[in-house]
Amino acid sequence: MAAVLALMALAPWTAECVWGGFTVVDWPFVIVILAPQYGGAAVLIREVARRTGGGWPSIALMAAAFGFVQAGLVDQSLFNPAFLDNTEFAADAASARATWVPGLDFSAQQAFSYVGGHVALSIAAPIAIVEACSRRQGPWLGRRGTAVIAVVYVLGSLLIFRDSYSNGHFLASPVQVLFTVLVALALITAALFRRRPRTTQNRPPQHATTGDRPAQAPQHATTDDRPAQAPQHATAGDQPRIRRRGRTVRRAPHPLVVFGAAALPHLSGEWVAGWAGPAIQATVTGLVVASIVRWSRRDGWGQRHAPAGWFAGLVVSAATAYAVPTYASSTPAMALLSDVCISLVTAALLGVTWKRQRLNASTAQTSPRTVKCS
DSSP states (O other): OHHHHHHHHHHHHHHHTTTTSSOGGGHHHHHHHHIIIIIHHHHHHHHHHHHTTOOHHHHHHHHHHHHHHIIIIISOTTTOTTTTTTSTTHHHHHHGGGGEETTTTEEHHHHHHHHHHIIIIIIIHHHHHHHHHOSOOSOOSOHHHHHHHHHHHHHHHHHHHHHHHHTTOOOOOHHHHHHHHHHHHHHHHHHHOOOOOOOOOOOOOGGGSSTTOOTTHHHHOOTTTSOTTGGGGOOGGGGGGOEETTEESSBOOOHHHHHHHHHHHHHSSTTOOTTHHHHHHHHHHHHHHHHHHHHHTSBTOOTTHHHHHHHHHHHHHHHHGGGSOOSSOOOHHHHHHHHHHHHHHHHHHHHHHHHHHHHHHHHHHHOTTOOOOO
């Protein structure tokens, strides 16, 4: 239960505070009000992924679905052109119209920013931190507990929807709602889809099933009938070509390499105006995801790699918070104090997580009951 409460408290902070959206004095209010929504979603996504045997790809896809639901249905920031008018980001909202999608009436730049932020900061990063600090890598809740969290999430979302609707009485059009629902359902379906594992069968070679040879001929091909030099070909130079259960012999890179690669999408395209911005971000994100997926299939990929990738978004957000204004205007001294507190909290989270990972790794070597989380 402690892990659930920690995740519910951490998710709203990483979602709305780590990038500088609120001053430090507003943090308690933000965490309490947004914990049912952000925290509830993070717990639900994590529980569904772990119960269905899904790993980080499933979590990322469901987090993207949450991002579309949040921005398209709950606060409707994706479709409401006046959503940021009374904030310090009004100028950014005006420039985002350069990537306007006709018919659906939303900004592609804002969609990439909103959904990507929810994936990296609202869901994946807090899950990675709390899981790294928890010894239980399986489900944390039973069915009743999961149902309670689901109700809490729905109530929290209704609270945010009511608050957003009271400011301007904006409602998305039926086409926009249908688009959001279809995209969210497609992402959830992809997250829950499981490929059947391939069964390896000892199929005889083609020459053993043709002619007058019986199909079981390969079974009689003992070591006496085969050339003795066969083992000589298994040299060290041939090792990189050997595959074992889909994993190559090549080693996975250091977690810091994963961290650096995962930071690139957060640094690319944000400062480029027009359609070039989201195009650059989408390209960089696709290349980084493909690289990380490939690395994850190599030997040496462990429990430190995935958190290192998700921590990149936190570090980049905390570093750039000094250049980002808060939603409401604040004094320069309060803004600087808040940014320094963001840096300190982020550093503390990384330090505690790293220490707990090392402790859990040493415990796993002595306790066979520890389950590795993918």
